[in-house]
């Protein structure tokens with residue numbers, strides 16, 4: 185079962201664009217976490233699932249529980265939470281991928297900055313998410 189779309193997703197082009205950017209950054213970080221990491225998915229923790237659930241609640245979105253023994257939103261093909269509802273998970277990548285620069289780090293920082301700017305444009309009504317203070 186897929187998550188219901190957010191009730192405020194369609195009418196606001198800024199929000200739709202932000203959702204797309206979150207999807208893009210999640211696509212960028214996922215292969216690092218699930219493909220290249222010696223402990224794939226090790227950074228997932230139940231408390232981050234809690235954060236995703238709380239954020240989804242802010243949007244009136246119900247998340248479908250999965251059968252994973254500890255991560256209730258981890259399905260057989262990966263996390264089922266739309267990236268904009270799990271901002272911390274979507275943008276997370278371990279520091280070794282970023283410390284020495286290179287094409288991945290450059291593209292990551294550029295995209296992350298776009299996410300921050302889009303969130304800031306949505307203004308104070310935007311639920312707390314990937315606020316810039318996470319990173320600075």
Ligand code: SF4
Nearest residue numbers: 228229232233263273
């Ligand atoms: S990526 Fe999904 S399964 Fe992993 S901690 Fe975040 S919400 Fe939970």
